[in-house]
């Protein structure tokens with residue numbers, strides 16, 4: 468596993484300082500609040516706002532639905 472869970476807990480969105488989570492493919496970290504995906508290159512998350520990929524509303528809703536934690 469490239470990205471450790473512990474690392475995910477340390478990382479936060481550089482824009483809003485909120486929680487981020489791994490996407491389905493495991494090649495990006497998503498911030499719900501900003502609707503941005505920070506790409507993971509060579510197993511290293513690129514936590515730069517300038518490098519972040521803006522999620523389209525349709526993409527976001529799909530990801531959000533599948534990644535929604537239970538019990539919220």
Ligand SMILES: [Zn+2]
Nearest residue numbers: 480483498501
């Ligand atoms: Zn954010």
